[in-house]
Amino acid sequence: MIDWIVHWPTWELMRVIGFGSYMLIAAGICLGILYSFPAAKPQTKKTRYRLHTLFTNAGMALGLAHGLLPVISIYSPFAWKEVLVPFAAVHHPVLNGLGTLAAYGAIVLVFSSDFRHKIAKKLWYASHLLAYPVFAATFVHGYFLGSDTKLLAIRWMYLLSIAMIVTLTAVRFAIVPQWKAAGMQRKMKRTGA
Numbered sequence: 001m002i003d004w005i006v007h008w009p010t011w012e013l014m015r016v017i018g019f020g021s022y023m024l025i026a027a028g029i030c031l032g033i034l035y036s037f038p039a040a041k042p043q044t045k046k047t048r049y050r051l052h053t054l055f056t057n058a059g060m061a062l063g064l065a066h067g068l069l070p071v072i073s074i075y076s077p078f079a080w081k082e083v084l085v086p087f088a089a090v091h092h093p094v095l096n097g098l099g100t101l102a103a104y105g106a107i108v109l110v111f112s113s114d115f116r117h118k119i120a121k122k123l124w125y126a127s128h129l130l131a132y133p134v135f136a137a138t139f140v141h142g143y144f145l146g147s148d149t150k151l152l153a154i155r156w157m158y159l160l161s162i163a164m165i166v167t168l169t170a171v172r173f174a175i176v177p178q179w180k181a182a183g184m185q186r187k188m189k190r191t192g193a
């Protein structure tokens with residue numbers, strides 16, 4: 001059985017899973033930001049929230065699988081310490097360390113969201129903003145460490161994901177509060193409050 005497992009193309013699997021995790025996390029963050037945008041129908045908000053949770057949870061699960069695969073790889077094996085302790089890897093300690101920190105950050109984000117009704121709202125929201133540095137860490141880790149970055153299509157996907165997140169974040173913090181305030185004023189006028 002062990003013999004069968006060590007002959008898996010673990011390094012290739014690890015790369016594919018790592019990129020899949022990155023894309024799911026990027027899409028999940030976009031959906032999380034979109035959730036704070038006003039929506040005409042409550043159903044739209046619900047769908048955004050459901051997909052945000054699905055994508056970020058799946059991204060975290062794949063990220064963990066990707067991080068653990070080097071331990072059983074025969075191509076370039078990692079010791080447990082190199083994977084679990086940030087910046088302890090023999091090769092590219094900083095870039096690998098960012099991957100480890102991103103994985104821990106993703107775990108904190110997913111589990112703090114599961115228990116968010118038991119935490120003060122402001123505290124939960126402040127902790128949820130950790131998503132931005134976690135995403136930045138996964139980007140730097142994947143882009144600068146990944147062998148697939150040499151492929152043009154992959155570089156475009158990284159660029160697109162960054163452009164989407166930066167644009168949505170700018171709109172979210174610069175414009176959404178004004179939309180919401182205008183919507184409230186219209187509602188108050190209608191109800192005569």
Ligand code: HEM
Pocket residue numbers: 014015016018019020021022025059060063064066067068070082083089096097099100101102103106138141142143145146147148149
């Ligand atoms: C949420 C956590 C993580 C995400 C989203 C992530 C994502 C990625 C991505 C997108 C790549 C580029 C794949 C490629 O182009 O080939 C990559 C490469 C890599 N990651 Fe991670 N990673 C994470 C955690 C980790 C951890 C904990 C380790 C272990 C220290 C690790 C080790 C590596 C290695 C060694 C590579 C280079 C593979 C190669 O191209 O040869 N990653 N990662």
